[in-house]
Structure formats: structure tokens, C-alpha cells
Amino acid sequence: MEAAAPLVSVRQLGRSFDVSAPAIQRLLTGSPRRSVRAVDDVSFAVDPGTTFAIVGESGCGKSTLTRLVAGLDSPTEGEVRLRGRDGGPVRIQMVFQDPVGSLNARWRIGRSIAEPMPKDMDAAARRARVAELLQTVGLSPGDAAKYPHEFSGGQRQRIAIARALAGEADLLLLDEPTSALDVSVQAQVLNLLKDLQDRLGLTYLFISHNLAVVRFMADRLGIMYLGRMVEEGPAEVLFGAPAHPYTRQLMATVPDVDNPQRDREPVAFEIPSPLNMPPGCTYSPRCPLAMEICRRERPMLRDRTNGTRIACHAVEG
Ligand SMILES: Nc1ncnc2c1ncn2[C@@H]1O[C@H](COP(=O)(O)OP(=O)(O)OP(=O)(O)O)[C@@H](O)[C@H]1O
Numbered sequence: 001m002e003a004a005a006p007l008v009s010v011r012q013l014g015r016s017f018d019v020s021a022p023a024i025q026r027l028l029t030g031s032p033r034r035s036v037r038a039v040d041d042v043s044f045a046v047d048p049g050t051t052f053a054i055v056g057e058s059g060c061g062k063s064t065l066t067r068l069v070a071g072l073d074s075p076t077e078g079e080v081r082l083r084g085r086d087g088g089p090v091r092i093q094m095v096f097q098d099p100v101g102s103l104n105a106r107w108r109i110g111r112s113i114a115e116p117m118p119k120d121m122d123a124a125a126r127r128a129r130v131a132e133l134l135q136t137v138g139l140s141p142g143d144a145a146k147y148p149h150e151f152s153g154g155q156r157q158r159i160a161i162a163r164a165l166a167g168e169a170d171l172l173l174l175d176e177p178t179s180a181l182d183v184s185v186q187a188q189v190l191n192l193l194k195d196l197q198d199r200l201g202l203t204y205l206f207i208s209h210n211l212a213v214v215r216f217m218a219d220r221l222g223i224m225y226l227g228r229m230v231e232e233g234p235a236e237v238l239f240g241a242p243a244h245p246y247t248r249q250l251m252a253t254v255p256d257v258d259n260p261q262r263d264r265e266p267v268a269f270e271i272p273s274p275l276n277m278p279p280g281c282t283y284s285p286r287c288p289l290a291m292e293i294c295r296r297e298r299p300m301l302r303d304r305t306n307g308t309r310i311a312c313h314a315v316e317g
């Protein structure tokens with residue numbers, strides 16, 4: 001069988017934000033224009049029916065990248081290509097961390113779920129589809145008449161997922177979808193997402209800073225640091241043999257499931273501000289392996305023989 005074409009191809013994607021002070025203030029103080037490169041030269045591809053996880057600390061550009069893929073924001077460099085099966089369009093839905101913010105508190109949840117459905121669908125068909133979707137996500141058809149406050153956090157996230165499915169999505173952009181939930185509820189929602197993927201052939205772009213969650217969900221994984229992708233590849237390879245010093249550091253701080261109280265390795269340095277990026281490798285100020293070249297020359301993402309890509313001067317092979 002021929003390998004399927006990627007559903008998502010991101011090529012040399014960049015997004016800068018102008019964060020200059022207002023013009024008059026710059027004139028008075030002589031301060032220059034400033035910009036933040038939230039996403040910087042990022043490339044990756046996601047195959048249909050798989051989960052690609054983006055991992056990195058707060059501020060590394062995960063949400064900006066997601067918004068670019070969703071078409072909610074435009075890149076300043078590069079492009080996002082979406083190609084459905086048979087070359088058709090790709091229907092995208094997003095699920096956010098906070099399901100409260102994505103559901104209208106004054107609407108019965110049946111109405112929220114039905115909102116992304118095609119405009120020409122009649123009322124009876126909508127009701128039937130809402131009932132079916134509620135069952136799909138493990139709730140009951142009668143729940144359609146209730147309001148968001150009548151549900152728990154985990155149930156509300158199930159409702160947000162039902163709403164995403166109502167839009168007949170091919171691609172779900174999941175931005176920290178379970179990080180606001182208790183651990184046991186989190187596991188149930190993750191299991192639901194996996195099950196839906198198997199049944200419906202969905203493709204996921206999964207954003208998380210929780211590596212235990214990523215390990216459970218991801219087929220491939222991209223590690224981001226200050227807007228750049230520093231390592232990328234099949235999840236089992238990266239978890240088995242993380243090579244980039246940053247990936248290694250992240251993986252060393254994964255909470256131990258058997259012993260969650262165990263002291264974690266502390267993060268040694270503050271993350272540099274994206275306003276004030278160091279030259280060369282942006283990770284070099286924190287890196288235990290940093291050499292002279294790292295402070296001078298930016299490492300490009302290159303292929304390794306094990307099927308991963310890495311941007312690091314210090315890692316051989
Ligand atoms: N509209 C904007 N205007 C100015 N700067 C922005 C804007 N959106 C994002 N940024 C900056 O871009 C960088 C990346 O932000 P982003 O929200 O994508 O990070 P993130 O990885 O999603 O973080 P978190 O884990 O906290 O959600 C940050 O430095 C942020 O301050």
C-alpha cells in the first residue's frame with residue numbers, strides 16, 4: 001500500500017509579533033521597535049489518523065503554532081498546507097484547556113453541540129445527531145437539555161469534544177485538553193480521545209507540557225524551545241533515546257507515576273525572554289553540553305539515522 005500523504009504539512013513556518021511601545025513613546029525615549037518571534041522556522045508533517053504532539057514550556061509558541069494551523073492567524077513566514085483524503089479540504093475543530101470558556105453558559109449544551117452542524121440540517125436531524133454524539137462521548141441523550149454548570153470538568157470536556165465532532169472534523173487541534181482535570185478524569189478523557197481516533201480515523205495535533213500524557217497519546221512528537229523545534233521524531237524513539245539536551249532535561253523531569261512525591265530534577269536556568277534571544281543556539285545558556293560554536297551559530301534541524309531530526313551541535317550522528 002502506498003503511504004498516505006500528510007494531512008498537515010507545516011513548512012518553515014514563522015510568526016512574529018510587533019511588541020513595540022507606542023510610536024510616541026518610542027520617539028520620546030528613543031527606544032527601538034521590538035518584535036517577538038513566537039514561532040521560528042518550524043517544519044513538520046502529520047499523517048492522517050495519527051497524533052502529533054507538540055511539547056514545550058510556557059511561552060515556547062505552542063498556541064501560536066496551533067492558531068496558525070487552524071487558520072485563525074496568518075504566518076509572517078512559511079506556510080501551512082492542509083490536504084484531506086483525495087486532496088479535498090480538511091475540516092478542523094479545536095478543543096481548549098478550559099471547556100467553560102468554549103461553551104456558552106446560557107445555552108443548553110444541546111444547542112452548543114449543534115452549533116457547528118451544517119446550516120441546512122433540520123431540527124429533528126440535529127436533535128438526533130446531538131443525542132448520538134452525547135452517547136459517543138459517554139454522556140446520555142437527556143443531557144442535551146442541561147446547562148454547562150450542571151456538569152463536572154471532565155463532563156464539560158466531553159461536551160467540548162462532542163461539539164468538535166459535530167463539525168465533522170478530520171483534524172482536532174487539542175490545546176492542553178486535559179491539563180485542567182483531575183488525574184483520574186484526565187485518563188478517562190484521554191482514553192475517549194484514543195477510542196474516537198481509532199473509530200473515526202481522526203488526526204490530532206496535541207499540545208501539552210505533560211510528558212506522561214504525551215507518551216500515552218503521541219505517535220510522533222516535536223519538542224519546541226523558544227519558538228523553534230529542537231527535536232522531532234517517532235514518540236517511541238524519542239522517549240527511548242532522547243538526544244537533544246533539552247529533551248533529555250524535560251524527560252528527566254517527568255513525574256514518576258509510581259512515586260509522584262519523588263523530588264524532581266530542578267530546572268537550572270530561567271527561560272530567556274523571547275524579546276531578548278541569545279545568538280546561536282537559544283538553548284545554549286541553559287545547556288550542560290554548550291560549546292563555543294553553540295553561542296555563535298544557530299544549529300539547523302538535521303536528519304539522524306534513527307528517523308528523528310535534531311537541532312544541536314553537541315549531539316553526534
Ligand atoms: N498576540 C500576541 N502579541 C504579542 N506577543 C504574543 C502574542 N501571542 C503570543 N505572543 C508571544 O509569543 C510567545 C509564544 O506564546 P504562546 O502563547 O504561543 O506560547 P505557549 O507555548 O502556548 O505558552 P503556554 O504553555 O503558556 O500556553 C510568548 O512570548 C507570547 O508572549
Ligand SMILES: [Mg+2]
Nearest residue numbers: 062063064175
Ligand atoms: Mg498556550
